[in-house]
Amino acid sequence: MSKKTNNSDTYDYVIVGSGFGGSVSALRLSEKGYKVLVIEKGRWYKNEDDFPKTSWDLRKYLWLPSLGWKGLMKISQFAHVGILSGIGVGGGSLVYASTLPIPNDKFYNSGSWKNLANWKEELTPYYDLAYKMLGAKKVDYEGEADKVWKTLVKDLGKEAKYERTKVGVFMGEPGTEVDDPYFDGEGPRRKGCIYCASCSIGCRHNAKNSLDKNYLYLAQNLGCEIMADSLVTAVNPLDKNGASGYEITYRNTYSRIGKRKKVRANGVIFSGGVLGTVELLLEMKHKNILPKLSKRLGMFIRTNSESLLTVTNLNGTKSFTDGVQIGSIIHTDENTHIEPNTLGTGNGFARIITFPILAFGKNLPIRIWQHFIEFAKAPIDFFKAFLVNDFGRHTIVLLFMQTLEGTMSFKKKTFGRGMKSVLGKGEKPKAFIPFAKEIAHKIEHIIDGKAGQQVLQTVFGSASTAHILGGCCMGETSDEGVIDRDNKVFGYHNMYVFDGSMISSNPGVNPSLSITAIAEHGMSKIPFKKDSIEQKMTGSNDLSNEKFSRHIN
Numbered sequence: 001m002s003k004k005t006n007n008s009d010t011y012d013y014v015i016v017g018s019g020f021g022g023s024v025s026a027l028r029l030s031e032k033g034y035k036v037l038v039i040e041k042g043r044w045y046k047n048e049d050d051f052p053k054t055s056w057d058l059r060k061y062l063w064l065p066s067l068g069w070k071g072l073m074k075i076s077q078f079a080h081v082g083i084l085s086g087i088g089v090g091g092g093s094l095v096y097a098s099t100l101p102i103p104n105d106k107f108y109n110s111g112s113w114k115n116l117a118n119w120k121e122e123l124t125p126y127y128d129l130a131y132k133m134l135g136a137k138k139v140d141y142e143g144e145a146d147k148v149w150k151t152l153v154k155d156l157g158k159e160a161k162y163e164r165t166k167v168g169v170f171m172g173e174p175g176t177e178v179d180d181p182y183f184d185g186e187g188p189r190r191k192g193c194i195y196c197a198s199c200s201i202g203c204r205h206n207a208k209n210s211l212d213k214n215y216l217y218l219a220q221n222l223g224c225e226i227m228a229d230s231l232v233t234a235v236n237p238l239d240k241n242g243a244s245g246y247e248i249t250y251r252n253t254y255s256r257i258g259k260r261k262k263v264r265a266n267g268v269i270f271s272g273g274v275l276g277t278v279e280l281l282l283e284m285k286h287k288n289i290l291p292k293l294s295k296r297l298g299m300f301i302r303t304n305s306e307s308l309l310t311v312t313n314l315n316g317t318k319s320f321t322d323g324v325q326i327g328s329i330i331h332t333d334e335n336t337h338i339e340p341n342t343l344g345t346g347n348g349f350a351r352i353i354t355f356p357i358l359a360f361g362k363n364l365p366i367r368i369w370q371h372f373i374e375f376a377k378a379p380i381d382f383f384k385a386f387l388v389n390d391f392g393r394h395t396i397v398l399l400f401m402q403t404l405e406g407t408m409s410f411k412k413k414t415f416g417r418g419m420k421s422v423l424g425k426g427e428k429p430k431a432f433i434p435f436a437k438e439i440a441h442k443i444e445h446i447i448d449g450k451a452g453q454q455v456l457q458t459v460f461g462s463a464s465t466a467h468i469l470g471g472c473c474m475g476e477t478s479d480e481g482v483i484d485r486d487n488k489v490f491g492y493h494n495m496y497v498f499d500g501s502m503i504s505s506n507p508g509v510n511p512s513l514s515i516t517a518i519a520e521h522g523m524s525k526i527p528f529k530k531d532s533i534e535q536k537m538t539g540s541n542d543l544s545n546e547k548f549s550r551h552i553n
C-alpha cells in the first residue's frame with residue numbers, strides 16, 4: 001500500500017457512476033457487507049430548488065461545464081448518432097420519463113449474449129425485483145397526450161395494441177407528503193405526483209422514483225459512501241490482472257487543473273453509462289493500463305432504432321401539460337413501439353434544437369432541398385409552429401422505437417481525449433424511419449399540428465437516441481465479448497461492468513428496467529463478504545433470490 005493511501009481511502013468496491021447499474025451495485029454490495037464508495041461526476045440533487053424550474057434555466061438544465069452549466073441533461077453529437085443522457089447522483093433516472101416496459105423475446109435471443117443462458121427464464125425474477133425496487137405502477141391518470149394516442153390507435157386500427165405504461169412514479173394523493181410508501185419505512189418520505197408532465201427536467205415534486213429515492217438511499221443507510229462532483233480519470237490495477245486490487249484516480253469534475261486524488265479498492269464496478277464507461281475503458285486500453293481488455297471493447301453500440309420527432313399544435317388550442325411524461329404505448333407490430341412524450345409547460349428549450357419540417361433525404365443537399373419544398377408548401381404553418389407561444393405546452397414528442405438491429409462502434413479519437421463513432425460492415429442505426437414519418441403526419445392531423453425533427457439530425461443525417469446501449473457486450477470468451485454472462489470483465493480480477501454498455505442486443509423499448517434487472521442478476525452472483533455479519537446470519541454465499549434482498553416483498 002502506498003504511503004499516500006490510508007485505511008479510510010481503501011474500499012472493497014469503488015463504483016464509477018451512479019445510474020441504474022451503479023445504484024443496484026451500490027445497494028447489493030452494501031447489503032453483502034462490503035465497504036463501498038460511489039464516485040459520480042455530476043451534482044447531487046437534494047432539494048427541489050436544485051432542479052431547473054424550466055428547461056430554459058440552462059445553467060441548471062444542461063451539462064456543459066466549460067460554460068459553468070452543471071445541469072442534469074447532456075447532449076452529445078457524434079458523426080453517426082446524437083445522444084441525450086442524464087448526469088448526476090442517480091444518473092439517467094434524474095431525467096428519465098420513468099417508463100418501464102419489458103422487452104419482447106427477440107431481446108433474449110439475439111446479439112452476442114444469446115447462447116450464454118436461457119435469459120428469459122433466468123431474468124424473469126429479476127425483472128419482478130426491478131419493478132418492485134423502481135416502484136413501477138400502471139398509470140391511471142389520462143392526460144391530453146394519452147387521448148391523442150387513443151385516437152391514433154383507432155386511426156391505425158390497432159386498438160388492441162394500446163396500453164397504459166408502467167412508470168416509476170409515486171401516484172399517491174397529488175402533492176401530499178407521506179412516509180416511505182415502498183420499503184417498509186426504510187426509504188425517504190415522498191409526495192404524490194401532481195401530473196405536471198415535466199419528468200425529464202428532473203422531478204421538483206419528490207414524486208419520481210429516481211435512484212436517489214430507492215437504491216442509493218437504501219445503500220447509504222447501510223454505510224455506502226457517495227461522492228458527487230468527482231470525475232474518475234483512471235483505474236490502475238496494482239498488478240497484472242487486478243488480483244491485488246486497483247487504484248482509482250479522480251478529480252473535481254469542474255477543474256481540470258485541480259489536484260488528482262486516489263483511492264484503492266479490491267474491486268471496481270464500471271457504471272458510467274455507455275458514454276462514461278466505454279470512453280474510460282478505451283482510454284485505459286489505449287494507454288496500456290488495462291491491455292487485456294477485449295478487442296470487442298466499443299463494438300456493438302446500439303440505439304433502440306429510435307426516431308424522436310416533434311409535433312406542435314398550431315393554433316394554441318391543444319395543451320399537453322397534464323399526466324406523466326409517457327402515459328401510453330402502442331405496439332404497432334412485434335418490432336415497433338410508439339410513445340407520446342410531453343415536455344410540460346415552459347419547457348421550450350427543445351424549440352431551439354428542432355426545426356418544424358421533416359426532411360428524410362439521404363444526404364445533406366437533398367435534405368436542404370426538402371426543407372425549401374416543405375416550407376414553400378405551408379409557410380404560414382411553418383412560422384406558426386416555429387414561433388408558437390410556449391413550445392413545451394403545445395408539443396408532443398413522438399418516441400418511435402424498433403427492435404431491428406443496427407450497430408456501430410465507438411473508438412478512441414486519434415488525437416486528444418474522447419471517442420468517435422465509426423460504422424462497421426453491418427446494418428447501421430437508422431437515422432430516418434419512413435413509418436415514423438407516417439405516424440408523425442397522422443398526429444399532425446389529430447392535433448392540427450406541424451411535425452419537426454432535430455436540427456443536428458438534418459445536418460448530420462444521424463440517428464438520435466436517449467437510449468444508447470452496448471460497447472461492453474457479453475460473450476463466451478474475450479474474443480467474443482468484453483464481459484462474461486455475469487458481467488465480469490475478461491482478463492481482470494474483480495472488475496465488472498454494470499450499465500447500459502453491457503446490453504448485448506436491442507431491447508426495442510426503453511431500456512432502464514432491463515439494465516436494472518440484468519444488474520440485479522449479475523449482482524446476485526457476487527458472494528457476501530467473507531465473515532460479514534450477513535454471511536454469518538444466512539450461513540451462505542449461495543443466495544437465492546429471496547434471501548438476496550430484504551426489499552423483495
Ligand SMILES: Cc1cc2nc3c(=O)[nH]c(=O)nc-3n(C[C@H](O)[C@H](O)[C@H](O)COP(=O)(O)OP(=O)(O)OC[C@H]3O[C@@H](n4cnc5c(N)ncnc54)[C@H](O)[C@@H]3O)c2cc1C
Nearest residue numbers: 017019020021041091092097099232272273276500510512
Ligand atoms: C430525456 C430522457 C428520457 C428517458 N426516458 C426513459 C424512460 O422513460 N425509460 C427508460 O427505460 N429509459 C429512459 N431513458 C434512458 C435512461 O435514462 C438510460 O438508459 C439509463 O439511465 C442508462 O443507465 P446506466 O446504468 O447505463 O447509466 P446512466 O444512467 O447513464 O448513469 C451513468 C452515470 O455515470 C456518471 N459517470 C460517467 N462517467 C463517469 C466518470 N468517469 N466518473 C464518475 N461518474 C461518471 C454519469 O454522470 C451518470 O450520472 C431516458 C433518457 C433520457 C435522456
